[in-house]
Amino acid sequence: MASQKEQEHVGYDFNRIEKKWQTYWAKNQTFKATNKSDKPKFYVLDMFPYPSGAGLHVGHPLGYIASDIVARYKRHQGFNVLHPQGYDSFGLPAEQYAIQTGQHPAKTTKENIARYREQLDRMGFSFDWSREVRTSDPSYYKWTQWIFLLLFDHYYCIEADKAMPISTLVNRFEKEGNYSVNAVSDPHVPSFSASEWNAYSNEKQQQILLGYRLTYLSDTEVNWCAALGTVLANDEIINGVSERGGHPVTKKKMKQWSMRIGAYAERLLSGLDRIEWPEPLKEMQRNWIGKSIGAKVFFQVEAHEAKIEVFTTRPDTIFGVTFMTLAPELELVQQLTTPDQQKAVEEYIEKTRQRTERERMADVKSCTGVFTGSYALHPFTAERIPIWIGDYVLADYGTGAVMAVPCGDQRDFDFAKHFNLPIKNIFKSVSIEEQAYSEKENAVIDNSDFLTGLSHKEAMKTVIAALEEKGCGKGTINYRLRDAIFSRQRYWGEPIPVYYVKGIPYPLSSEDLPLELPEVQKYLPTEEGAPPLGNATHWAWDTLTKTVVDNSLIDHQSVFPLELNTMPGWAGSSWYFYRYMDAQNSREFVSLEAKNYWQDVDLYLGGSEHATGHLLYSRFWQKFLFDLELLPVDEYAKKLINQGMILGTSAFVYRKSGTQNYISKDLLTAEDKVEPIRVDVNLVNSSDELDTAAIQNWQPQFQQATFEYSKGVFKVGREVEKMSKSKYNVVNPDEICDQYGADTLRMYEMFLGPIEQAKPWNTAGISGVSGFLNKFWRLFYDDQWRVTEAEPTKEALKITHETIKKITYDIEHFSFNTCVSSFMICVNELHRLQCYSRSILTPLTVLLSPFAPHLAEELWENLGHSHSLTQEPFPVANEAYMVEENKDYPISFNGKMRFTLSLSLDLDQEAIKKAVLEDPRTMEYLNGNTPKKWIIVPAKIINIVC
């Protein structure tokens, strides 16, 4: 049998061993975590995968391997480890597959999950599968919907700086109106007294309350992707096109659910300082939140009731204002436009509306705008300031209006130059002939009435005080973070548990959750253009009659009384790490005992691509649930590591234009006109040589192909890019497991390089790791059992303890690649020393187990143990074994005596000091012409002190 022959030279039978131990672990529930333990807890979490139809490729397990090493290591260290896994199983691909094939997304999702599970199991991960979650499972999304209802039922109180029940807000409105209420709200909420509030109709009251709720329904300018038929969140758009599919995105006004994440902007920002997340990722979140400190200024419009509110970070430059610019989308624009400018303004608005996001972004340089015909009055000088509109001003940042100070802002400067508007210099001894002067530090304000002569800092203070006193401005902090759109026009997502009466949304009772997805005939929008759930009319009425107690509250006139949109992908992933703590609980989202015991995630592993999506939204929900005292901490992950992506190495063949003739890469010349064509990387060997026979069966287009070989081989071109099915560069972990075994795959992925680095997959080096595991095996077996009871030599002890020390240190620092190297050195040494001593091999087996768990278990059993080594204490290095008798150790000597030994032995520092001072070489150094700052401690000193 071929496989037997293979095993013969491979050394150990990984197929048998891996299957054996995977079965053993499953049967004995070896990795099941308990929610009660005397041991300290440790929670290691992976970002759960979306189960796509393509299955796992070798890039996916990278993070899982790293986290598994940590989980197993921590178990050895005596921790009660929670290491769960689940599936983020709502999502677009399953739905698009459903549209094409009519297969229910639940069915394909289930199949994909089964496939994922099979692949994950093969790699020997120590997941506690009894805690598995699936976001698309009603028993899970029940609680996602429940959290939605909580958000609906709360508002953000600025005084308390936390979320509070909407009922307390209603109480205040009834007693005092909203004049003194300090809450985060929609800017359009009117001011009212208690008597006005009490006189409002229920609809009006509900409308107002929506302006306060942490999730709310509003007409929002959204990113509409026509090709996908849905809206997209800002983080789902990359370079102006949809992240998924790369379709164009335009602005559109729609009634949408949003999440008032802006209320948490400051806490999301300050919380970053308390968590150990990668600095670049924190920086990304800081940028996304985009805090800027400045002021709001109100400009009275001449001969008009309206005031224009602007936000500026440079109120100190207010005397440099020569015009104002409004975003074209602003409603105010209609009111301000004078009759003779009407036509121009309308045309301009229409033009900007039609531009896609991408066009607008691509075209940053051109300067466009129109004069509205109106003027504003300067708050201090009452000068007339022309009001323009221009699409360089964004409607959804700040107030959508800017006071233009061309001398201090380059964009205002360019606009002024382009439209020949005046430019006034308010900076002392600075030329603004060529460009604006945007420097803050050295600016001295000039030509500015009471601000003249002040520095930027002083002027800021003075002008804000003056504005506030005059009642035409206010110091303000502005955030770039925008409220997150929460509605998706999709089928395969959590239904939003809301019904409508006269257009006003009311929540379903939490008793009636989950609101389950209905069966539908088709997964496309209805003919009226409503989302797919619009196809399930009977479902809507059934739900209402079953759940809404008061029949009179049901709007029988409505065409469709239930919410048709579903939740976005990030809803289910924003809290799943708490569900793992108590996954089976049907009464609570997580029990008090479970959350109090596990508290939070100690180590979270995942990709940095979630920086401004999942990782920000989940922090937001965390803080909200913390405010409600439903969670014990307000940051859920103490430490986060971004594993780098494993990239594919695509292969290309070159076809001579217009022919079926392919030419080997090394024969290509610059004159050749060729088209590069991707071919399956599995048909190419590690020397970039293509199997030209196999490729003719791969795709029909190659059946007629002729190949121009070079020295008998056909070379392909290579390019590193993202691993993806469509690029034919996917390497399947199953194949690696078949050929080398899971332990080899695990160690090789770690060996590839630092965990945080992106790196191309390359199978070439795997034989080194495979060889190492066989060498390890051969310390135990070489035709026969060779473990001895002999006392190890000093040398063997030294290398062993050095290895233990190094690997412990490296695991703690997530430097798994160097761990593998240390193992290799150790095993090579032991072979050289012919050391097969049980007292050496026993600790090494435990040491290896986080990396190559199957092999370690097998060897452990062969060493005579009847139980799994999972809970075995991790070996501890004894550094006394590491001292070499005839080696000198450097000690640094920085003026003062300061000892830095490469060993952390518990040495008598005073004794060393004395010995060093007495050593003749010390005086030699100290008296030498070139004073050295470091000296060598002779080995004998260490020996003396030891």
Next chain:
RNA sequence: GCGGGUGUGGUGAAAUUGGUAGACACGCUAGACUUAGGAUCUAGUGCUUCACGGCUUGGGGGUUCGAGUCCCUUCACCCGCACCA
């Protein structure tokens, strides 16, 4: 444009606080054993030189007895944000 990161042999990469640069592995070269194999083992392998030696961490400069590591400057590549007032 702004913010962040990375540059070390043919390749992936090591180098705890500044202290023998290139550990470990792939690849390559030679050899041993072989029922000739993608097994195992030994030796060699940064560049340069016959050799002694010299040079070497993208380039240039600085601090230091000593710099891959710290500082300045410059170049290249990667990632994120992008008219944010």
